[in-house]
Each structure stands twice: as structure tokens, then as C-alpha cells.
Amino acid sequence: QVQLVESGGGVVQPGSSLRLSCEASEFVFKTYAMHWVRQAPGKGLEWVAAISYDDGFNKYYTDSVKGRFTISRDNSKNTLYLQMDSLRDEDTAVYFCARPRVRGVLFFDYWGQGTLVIVSS
Amino acid sequence: EIVMTQSPATLSVSPGDRATLSCRASQSISSALAWYQQKPGQAPRLLIYAASTRATGRPARFSGSGSGTEFTLTISNLQSEDFAVYFCQQYNDWPLTFGGGTKVDLK
Numbered sequence: 280q281v282q283l284v285e286s287g288g289g290v291v292q293p294g295s296s297l298r299l300s301c302e303a304s305e306f307v308f309k310t311y312a313m314h315w316v317r318q319a320p321g322k323g324l325e326w327v328a329a330i331s332y333d334d335g336f337n338k339y340y341t342d343s344v345k346g347r348f349t350i351s352r353d354n355s356k357n358t359l360y361l362q363m364d365s366l367r368d369e370d371t372a373v374y375f376c377a378r379p380r381v382r383g384v385l386f387f388d389y390w391g392q393g394t395l396v397i398v399s400s
Numbered sequence: 401e402i403v404m405t406q407s408p409a410t411l412s413v414s415p416g417d418r419a420t421l422s423c424r425a426s427q428s429i430s431s432a433l434a435w436y437q438q439k440p441g442q443a444p445r446l447l448i449y450a451a452s453t454r455a456t457g458r459p460a461r462f463s464g465s466g467s468g469t470e471f472t473l474t475i476s477n478l479q480s481e482d483f484a485v486y487f488c489q490q491y492n493d494w495p496l497t498f499g500g501g502t503k504v505d506l507k
Contacts (some may be wrong), residue, residue: 315494324436324444324487325495341495342401375443382453385491386434387457390443 281306281389283376288394295366295398301359301376301391309333309354312380315361317372318393327374328361332382343369366398402426402490406499411494413506419475421502423488432492435464435473438501439484447486448473475504 287299291363303386315327328350329338349362359376373395377387403426413419423433431451436444446455448464451471461476475482483506488499 301410323440323500324489324498326498329496339494380446380449384449385432385496386446386449387436387444387490388446390445392443 280306281378283389283391285374285376285391285394288374288396290399291398292342292400293367293398296362296364297366297396299361299374299394299396301361302357303376303378304392308352308357311378313350313352313359314379314387315350315359316375316377316387316390317370318375318395319369319372322363322372325372329385330359339351363396366396368398370396372396372399401495402493402497404488404490404499406486406488406502408502409500410503410505412505413478414507415478415480416480417507419472419482421475421486421504421505423466423473423499424460425469425471425473425490425492429451429490429492431467432470432490433459433464434489434491435462436489437482437484438454443475447456470477478504 282304284302297298312332329339330350347365351360374391375393376391378389380388405424407422433451435448438444463474483486485501485503
């Protein structure tokens with residue numbers, strides 16, 4: 280059974296940094312692109328970032344996080360990361376990591392339970 | 401960016417009813433559309449992809465239709481476990497975008 284477990288969320292002040300992790304298991308992690316999707320409290324879903332499979336050469340971001348967030352992966356640790364810098368109030372959300380159903384598609388069969396990030400002074 | 405608009409925001413139905421949820425794209429996305437169900441405190445769950453293909457294990461009462469810019473998710477003979485929020489997502493182009501959601505609640 281595919282498992283994705285996020286960690287690293289917490290309460291931080293505006294302008295600070297945080298690194299989220301997503302530990303994957305029960306599948307060959309390096310063969311799948313991986314994504315981060317977030318959900319502000321009581322709001323809808325917002326795709327945040329994606330990284331290609333294997334060496335993670337290709338990275339994609341939503342405009343609101345470009346230049347502030349960095350997605351990366353460590354295939355030796357089966358772990359996906361999201362480095363979040365210059366955090367803003369509007370980054371407050373539950374952050375999910377998500378895996379596509381199969382390689383090459385951009386919809387998500389597998390999701391973690393999410394980790395909550397609160398940006399507040 | 402492709403904007404996805406869902407309607408209605410809330411749909412009040414009774415068990416056994418048919419629920420029809422709409423999703424509109426701001427430009428053509430062919431059939432690159434997925435539907436998810438989300439219950440409180442849980443991650444989204446994939447229901448439909450490619451506009452009309454049910455994900456593995458999803459009940460036949462869930463069906464999707466449409467192409468281009470207009471899409472529909474139909475829940476036939478609604479069950480108590482179907483009360484939830486439903487989101488559409490386009491994956492035709494970057495950035496991937498979701499609709500704002502339709503909450504299906506008890507009439």
C-alpha cells in the first residue's frame with residue numbers, strides 16, 4: 280500500500296523559513312514525479328509545485344511561490360522536500376504531497392495526510 | 401492560467417437523489433479533467449480522470465462527462481457516505497489548477 284507521510288509543519292512568523300518533508304514507501308519512489316498541493320483553512324485546493332522523476336531535473340511552481348519555494352527530492356531517502364522561504368500569511372495551509380497514478384499523468388491517486396503550516400505574527 | 405469554476409457552491413440533496421455538479425474551464429482542456437472527493441480532515445480522493453474514467457474501486461454511481469470547457473460529475477442514488485466536498489482539477493496545462501469546490505450536503 281503506497282504511503283506518503285508529511286512532516287515539518289508548524290507555526291512561524293512572516294518572513295521566516297520552513298522545510299517540509301514527505302517520506303514515501305511501498306513504491307519505487309525515484310520512478311514517479313511528485314507534487315505538493317496545499318489547502319488554506321476552509322478553502323479549496325491549490326497546486327504548489329512538482330518535480331520530475333529520477334534526477335528531478337524539471338521543476339514547476341505556481342506563480343505565487345516562484346522564487347520563494349524550492350521543491351527537491353532525495354531518492355536515496357525516498358523523501359520529497361519543500362523548502363519554503365520568505366513565508367507570508369497567505370501561505371498558511373495544510374500541505375499535502377501527492378503522487379500521480381502512473382508516470383506521465385498529472386492527477387493524483389495517492390495523497391499524504393498533510394502537514395499544517397501557520398504563518399502568523 | 402486556466403481558471404476552473406465549479407457550480408453550485410453548495411448542493412443540498414437527500415439520500416437516493418441524483419446530484420449533478422458542474423465544472424467549467426476558462427479555455428479548452430480537452431478531456432484532461434479529474435474529480436476528487438474530500439471529507440473533513442481527510443486528503444482528497446480521486447474519483448474520475450480523463451473526464452469520464454472512474455478510478456479503481458470507485459462506485460459506479462459516480463460518473464463524469466464533458467470535454468472542452470464544460471464538465472459534469474453525476475452522483476446517482478446518492479448514499480450517506482457521499483456527503484462531502486467535490487473538486488475538479490485540470491491537467492491540460494501548467495500550472496495545474498483546481499476548482500473552488502462544491503459541497504454536497506443533506507437537504
